[in-house]
Amino acid sequence: MEDKRKLRRTRVLKAAMISFGGSAISCTVRNLTKSGAMLDVASPLGVxxxxxxxxxxxxxxxxxRIVWIKEQRIGVSFKPDRES
Structure with a gap:
Protein backbone atom coordinates (compact mmCIF):
# COMPACT_ATOMS: atom_id res chain seq x y z
CA MET A 1 0.00 0.00 0.00
CA GLU A 2 1.42 3.35 -1.03
CA ASP A 3 1.54 6.20 1.50
CA LYS A 4 0.06 9.28 -0.21
CA ARG A 5 0.67 11.76 2.60
CA LYS A 6 2.38 14.98 1.58
CA LEU A 7 4.11 15.53 4.93
CA ARG A 8 5.82 13.03 7.20
CA ARG A 9 3.94 12.53 10.46
CA THR A 10 5.67 12.77 13.82
CA ARG A 11 4.40 10.37 16.45
CA VAL A 12 3.56 12.07 19.72
CA LEU A 13 1.57 11.31 22.85
CA LYS A 14 0.30 14.63 24.16
CA ALA A 15 -2.73 15.53 26.25
CA ALA A 16 -4.85 18.19 24.55
CA MET A 17 -8.30 19.75 24.53
CA ILE A 18 -10.85 20.14 21.76
CA SER A 19 -12.22 23.61 22.49
CA PHE A 20 -15.44 25.03 21.02
CA GLY A 21 -18.18 27.43 22.07
CA GLY A 22 -17.05 27.65 25.70
CA SER A 23 -16.89 23.84 26.03
CA ALA A 24 -13.95 21.44 25.92
CA ILE A 25 -13.38 17.72 25.35
CA SER A 26 -10.18 15.95 26.41
CA CYS A 27 -8.19 14.18 23.73
CA THR A 28 -4.75 12.74 23.03
CA VAL A 29 -2.66 13.86 20.05
CA ARG A 30 -1.18 10.71 18.48
CA ASN A 31 0.65 12.22 15.51
CA LEU A 32 1.31 15.67 14.19
CA THR A 33 2.39 17.49 11.02
CA LYS A 34 2.52 21.15 10.09
CA SER A 35 -0.88 20.75 8.40
CA GLY A 36 -2.81 18.43 10.74
CA ALA A 37 -3.03 15.81 13.46
CA MET A 38 -4.59 12.52 14.51
CA LEU A 39 -6.48 12.61 17.79
CA ASP A 40 -7.82 9.92 20.11
CA VAL A 41 -11.08 10.72 21.91
CA ALA A 42 -13.33 8.75 24.27
CA SER A 43 -16.15 9.29 21.75
CA PRO A 44 -16.40 11.43 18.62
CA LEU A 45 -20.05 12.20 19.45
CA GLY A 46 -20.46 15.88 20.24
CA VAL A 47 -17.21 16.94 18.57
CA ARG A 65 -11.42 21.06 10.60
CA ILE A 66 -12.30 17.35 10.80
CA VAL A 67 -11.15 15.40 7.73
CA TRP A 68 -12.08 11.88 8.86
CA ILE A 69 -13.45 9.93 11.82
CA LYS A 70 -12.88 6.24 12.49
CA GLU A 71 -14.15 4.83 15.78
CA GLN A 72 -12.34 6.81 18.50
CA ARG A 73 -9.83 8.50 16.17
CA ILE A 74 -10.25 11.83 14.44
CA GLY A 75 -8.06 13.19 11.63
CA VAL A 76 -7.94 16.97 11.45
CA SER A 77 -6.41 19.55 9.15
CA PHE A 78 -5.22 22.87 10.51
CA LYS A 79 -6.79 25.98 9.07
CA PRO A 80 -4.30 28.50 7.66
CA ASP A 81 -3.42 31.35 10.02
CA ARG A 82 -5.15 34.59 9.19
CA GLU A 83 -2.89 37.55 8.67
CA SER A 84 -3.96 40.95 9.98
Missing part, protein backbone atom coordinates in the same frame (compact mmCIF):
# COMPACT_ATOMS: atom_id res chain seq x y z
CA UNK A 48 -18.06 19.71 16.09
CA UNK A 49 -16.71 19.74 12.53
CA UNK A 50 -14.55 22.78 13.36
CA UNK A 51 -12.85 23.55 16.68
CA UNK A 52 -9.63 24.73 18.33
CA UNK A 53 -7.05 22.12 19.33
CA UNK A 54 -5.23 23.30 22.46
CA UNK A 55 -1.99 21.63 23.57
CA UNK A 56 -1.28 23.47 26.83
CA UNK A 57 2.07 21.76 27.52
CA UNK A 58 3.50 23.30 24.32
CA UNK A 59 1.45 26.54 24.42
CA UNK A 60 -0.08 25.63 21.03
CA UNK A 61 -3.52 26.41 19.64
CA UNK A 62 -4.62 25.38 16.14
CA UNK A 63 -7.96 26.06 14.50
CA UNK A 64 -9.00 22.69 13.01
Missing amino acids: PREFALVISSDDIRHEC
